[in-house]
Amino acid sequence: MQSQLPFYPEQASNFAGSVDSLMLYLSLVSLFFAAGITAAIVFFFFRFHRKEPNEVGVPIYGNMRLEATWIIIPFFLAMTMFGWGAVVYVEYRHPPQDTLDIYIVAKQWMWKAQQPTGLREINELHVPVGRDVKLIMASEDVIHDFFVPAFRVKMDVVPGRYNTMWFRPTKVGRYHFFCSQYCGTNHAMMGGWVTVMEPSDYAAWLSGSSGAEADPVALGEKLFVEKACSTCHLASGLGRAPSLNGVYGAKVLLADGSTVTADDAYIRESILQPNAKIVAGYQPLMPAFQGQLTEEQILGLMAYIKSLQSLPAPAKEAGIAPATEKK
Amino acid sequence: MSSTSTVPVHTMPREHYLNASYGIRSWLLTTDHKRIALLYLIGVTFFFFVGGTFATMIRIHLLTPTGYLVSPETYNKLFTMHGVAMIFFFLIPSIPAVLGNFLVPLMIGAKDVAFPRINLLSWYIYITGGCFVLYSFFTGGLDTGWTFYTPLSSVYSNSAVTPAVIGIFINGFSSILTGLNFVVTIHTMRAPGMTWFRLPLFIWAQYATSIIFILGTPVIAISLLLVGLERMFHLGFFNPALGGDPILFQHLFWFYSHPAVYIMILPAMGVVSEIIPTFARKPIFGYSFIAGSSIAIAVIGFLVWAHHMFLTGQSTYSALTFSLLSYLVAIPSAVKVFNWASTLYKGSISYDTPMLYALGFIGLFLIGGLTGLFLACLGLDIHIHDTYFVVAHFHYIMVGGAVMGYVGALHFWWPKITGKLYPEFLARVAAVILFVGFNLTFFPQFILGYLGMPRRYHNYPPEFQVLNVMSTAGASILALGYLLPMIYLTWSMRYGKVAGPNPWPATGLEWHIDSPPPAENFHVTPEVDWEPYDFGNRPDLGLAAPLTPSHAPAHGDD
Numbered sequence: 001m002q003s004q005l006p007f008y009p010e011q012a013s014n015f016a017g018s019v020d021s022l023m024l025y026l027s028l029v030s031l032f033f034a035a036g037i038t039a040a041i042v043f044f045f046f047r048f049h050r051k052e053p054n055e056v057g058v059p060i061y062g063n064m065r066l067e068a069t070w071i072i073i074p075f076f077l078a079m080t081m082f083g084w085g086a087v088v089y090v091e092y093r094h095p096p097q098d099t100l101d102i103y104i105v106a107k108q109w110m111w112k113a114q115q116p117t118g119l120r121e122i123n124e125l126h127v128p129v130g131r132d133v134k135l136i137m138a139s140e141d142v143i144h145d146f147f148v149p150a151f152r153v154k155m156d157v158v159p160g161r162y163n164t165m166w167f168r169p170t171k172v173g174r175y176h177f178f179c180s181q182y183c184g185t186n187h188a189m190m191g192g193w194v195t196v197m198e199p200s201d202y203a204a205w206l207s208g209s210s211g212a213e214a215d216p217v218a219l220g221e222k223l224f225v226e227k228a229c230s231t232c233h234l235a236s237g238l239g240r241a242p243s244l245n246g247v248y249g250a251k252v253l254l255a256d257g258s259t260v261t262a263d264d265a266y267i268r269e270s271i272l273q274p275n276a277k278i279v280a281g282y283q284p285l286m287p288a289f290q291g292q293l294t295e296e297q298i299l300g301l302m303a304y305i306k307s308l309q310s311l312p313a314p315a316k317e318a319g320i321a322p323a324t325e326k327k
Numbered sequence: 328m329s330s331t332s333t334v335p336v337h338t339m340p341r342e343h344y345l346n347a348s349y350g351i352r353s354w355l356l357t358t359d360h361k362r363i364a365l366l367y368l369i370g371v372t373f374f375f376f377v378g379g380t381f382a383t384m385i386r387i388h389l390l391t392p393t394g395y396l397v398s399p400e401t402y403n404k405l406f407t408m409h410g411v412a413m414i415f416f417f418l419i420p421s422i423p424a425v426l427g428n429f430l431v432p433l434m435i436g437a438k439d440v441a442f443p444r445i446n447l448l449s450w451y452i453y454i455t456g457g458c459f460v461l462y463s464f465f466t467g468g469l470d471t472g473w474t475f476y477t478p479l480s481s482v483y484s485n486s487a488v489t490p491a492v493i494g495i496f497i498n499g500f501s502s503i504l505t506g507l508n509f510v511v512t513i514h515t516m517r518a519p520g521m522t523w524f525r526l527p528l529f530i531w532a533q534y535a536t537s538i539i540f541i542l543g544t545p546v547i548a549i550s551l552l553l554v555g556l557e558r559m560f561h562l563g564f565f566n567p568a569l570g571g572d573p574i575l576f577q578h579l580f581w582f583y584s585h586p587a588v589y590i591m592i593l594p595a596m597g598v599v600s601e602i603i604p605t606f607a608r609k610p611i612f613g614y615s616f617i618a619g620s621s622i623a624i625a626v627i628g629f630l631v632w633a634h635h636m637f638l639t640g641q642s643t644y645s646a647l648t649f650s651l652l653s654y655l656v657a658i659p660s661a662v663k664v665f666n667w668a669s670t671l672y673k674g675s676i677s678y679d680t681p682m683l684y685a686l687g688f689i690g691l692f693l694i695g696g697l698t699g700l701f702l703a704c705l706g707l708d709i710h711i712h713d714t715y716f717v718v719a720h721f722h723y724i725m726v727g728g729a730v731m732g733y734v735g736a737l738h739f740w741w742p743k744i745t746g747k748l749y750p751e752f753l754a755r756v757a758a759v760i761l762f763v764g765f766n767l768t769f770f771p772q773f774i775l776g777y778l779g780m781p782r783r784y785h786n787y788p789p790e791f792q793v794l795n796v797m798s799t800a801g802a803s804i805l806a807l808g809y810l811l812p813m814i815y816l817t818w819s820m821r822y823g824k825v826a827g828p829n830p831w832p833a834t835g836l837e838w839h840i841d842s843p844p845p846a847e848n849f850h851v852t853p854e855v856d857w858e859p860y861d862f863g864n865r866p867d868l869g870l871a872a873p874l875t876p877s878h879a880p881a882h883g884d885d
Contacts, residue, residue, distance in 0.1 A: 186399055187783060189786075
């Protein structure tokens with residue numbers, strides 16, 4: 001892929017350039033200080049070598065001005081490193097709007113990716129070049145970490161929560177990804193390839209592979225009935241639990257008077273630990289599904305609830321049943 | 328030794344702490360801090376061998392991309408047990424418990440530590456904890472990483488986690504008791520005239536370390552106990568399936584384990600602050616800045632732990648805060664380096680082995696410390712977190728820094744501990760071999776990390792092989808560099824030249840008494856009326872007058 005001994009990996013995402021610039025800046029500052037101090041020590045070492053066995057050095061006890069200098073200058077340099085690093089990090093932690101969302105489920109010792117169409121891959125990830133891609137990641141067991149060196153991005157994948165990361169691939173090609181959080185026996189085998197494609201190739205690849213049987217919405221809809229969610233979460237809003245029509249992405253009023261946005265993390269929590277946040281006007285009746293669903297089943301339910309996003313909500317205010325039922 | 332040629336031949340003192348009493352009971356039931364120090368020396372040397380053996384196997388295994396020596400399970404156990412043995416049972420007790428125990432009372436003019444029997448107890452606790460951990464190693468091993476991240480350690484690992492966490496839990500009390508002993512000793516048992524600003528800088532470093540021992544160790548003891556409880560009784564502290572939070576463990580773990588890095592490096596900094604003025608024969612530059620920076624590192628070091636967790640999904644504000652604080656802790660470390668370098672200016676510098684180690688320490692600590700700035704940098708950490716860059720960085724601090732300091736200290740105080748001189752030429756050669764071998768082992772790992780090789784991989788893509796081979800080659804040189812001192816130091820105990828009370832000469836109180844010291848240290852309680860490292864005003868050392876007459880100011884700085 002590259003010459004025998006490169007010093008940095010390929011640059012294939014929007015973050016690669018900024019991370020490498022930071023690296024260069026810190027390396028130059030460090031080199032300056034390391035070389036300067038080493039040179040001074042080596043010079044003193046030979047210049048002031050002991051000539052007579054009984055000789056002593058010239059007593060110098062200190063110098064306030066020097067102390068102030070080597071406190072203040074390193075402090076300001078350190079603050080530039082902090083500030084610049086913070087800018088890159090804040091951008092990385094705040095994905096832009098309108099991303100291509102791909103769900104990632106990690107388990108000992110494999111990666112499953114699920115494209116927006118429901119198409120699934122294992123230890124492979126296909127993304128279009130030039131598009132902002134957001135990975136929404138969950139773990140079935142221990143902590144993993146999704147790491148693409150050529151993109152200069154990584155993020156822990158933590159059981160019990162969703163972590164997200166984003167990047168914009170800038171170069172078509174195939175790049176290694178690794179698990180970089182130690183996760184047990186085959187940690188080193190838990191890697192694969194990201195394939196960055198031209199958008200047209202990506203679209204062709206998506207449609208060329210059949211994803212019907214893996215349709216997460218269908219899985220979610222089936223589970224919604226099997227797990228008896230449908231007995232309370234009536235679409236009409238007349239059930240013992242709120243209707244899920246139009247909930248995804250909307251603001252929800254809670255029993256304690258606060259509001260939350262019904263994002264992935266909220267819906268996940270409401271499935272696994274429903275009593276954590278009770279919707280205003282409803283009783284805490286729902287059983288907890290903590291430990292009873294696989295991450296893929298949760299993703300299916302999530303996809304199903306997401307598919308109801310476009311349906312109109314039964315009422316403006318949660319908890320007040322509407323007069324008529326729409327379906 | 329450049330200065331010994333003019334010194335008359337010494338004879339060993341008739342009575343000293345080593346021959347004050349005989350028999351195994353006189354050692355195992357001793358309350359003499361110097362003998363306890365030697366008991367610790369045996370313990371930490373044993374664990375250094377254990378950890379070093381694991382390291383050797385790791386490096387041999389990584390010679391090829393597919394790794395031919397051991398299975399993935401075994402590899403994971405090797406790096407875990409390497410870390411546990413080296414960190415909890417070698418590095419943390421090395422300088423504080425071996426040299427600290429030997430030197431703290433001698434340096435302040437006391438006859439022993441404040442609680443001699445508790446001191447012996449802490450050694451027994453250390454050995455007990457060590458036995459539990461060895462039991463874990465030999466009955467299934469340990470494969471969680473020394474970091475014990477949950478829920479891998481508390482739910483999924485099939486290895487012997489429970490005895491290991493019990494062992495580390497027990498061992499923690501040994502650190503706490505040692506820290507307590509030192510704090511009380513330094514506060515209450517200083518000789519008349521030994522004011523705080525006349526204390527050797529090694530004592531300041533031990534004091535700062537002891538504070539971390541007392542405040543930090545209970546936290547790791549408790550968090551590992553929680554891991555054990557979750558494993559045995561399925562309590563949901565960290566397991567998300569039971570409503571626990573795996574990230575909570577990381578907070579608790581790093582609350583101790585980041586300050587633990589300063590437990591390892593601060594005493595080594597104290598050693599360097601003793602060696603440099605001694606072999607430059609002049610007062611240390613900026614005494615109060617070096618002393619104060621030890622305390623600053625100990626205090627700020629408690630406030631940076633979550634910089635190990637920038638990519639766990641923690642809030643951006645938390646990440647910003649911990650990055651900023653991490654940059655602040657770099658300043659006192661930089662201050663020390665600048666002051667050490669300035670101390671050399673217009674010194675009378677000898678090339679004795681301890682000096683080579685001290686200067687080697689500065690060089691390696693510089694690289695280790697500066698690369699810490701890279702990891703504290705939020706944007707850069709996204710890429711280099713959990714790669715070999717981290718492995719290289721902390722080995723530069725812990726091995727390049729702490730172990731160089733420890734080996735340098737062993738050489739510096741060896742004449743005091745044993746009464747014998749080590750072979751100087753061989754020792755200088757070994758110091759150079761260590762320095763070269765260390766850099767060849769660990770510098771390529773910075774590049775490996777930036778290229779994207781993750782930590783804790785038993786195999787790797789072939790493009791990483793060149794750098795791994797360099798690293799393994801360096802490790803074999805490094806191993807030679809460690810074996811040499813073990814051999815010639817042991818040899819010198821019997822065959823070395825008699826050292827005399829003060830072979831260098833140095834200014835500390837420990838050099839006023841015989842080598843090896845008498846069992847009660849000081850026949851008469853010494854009175855201190857001189858400033859630290861003030862070679863120009865110490866006619867008792869038999870040195871020439873300084874080139875520029877001067878009078879030491881009360882606090883060491885102008």
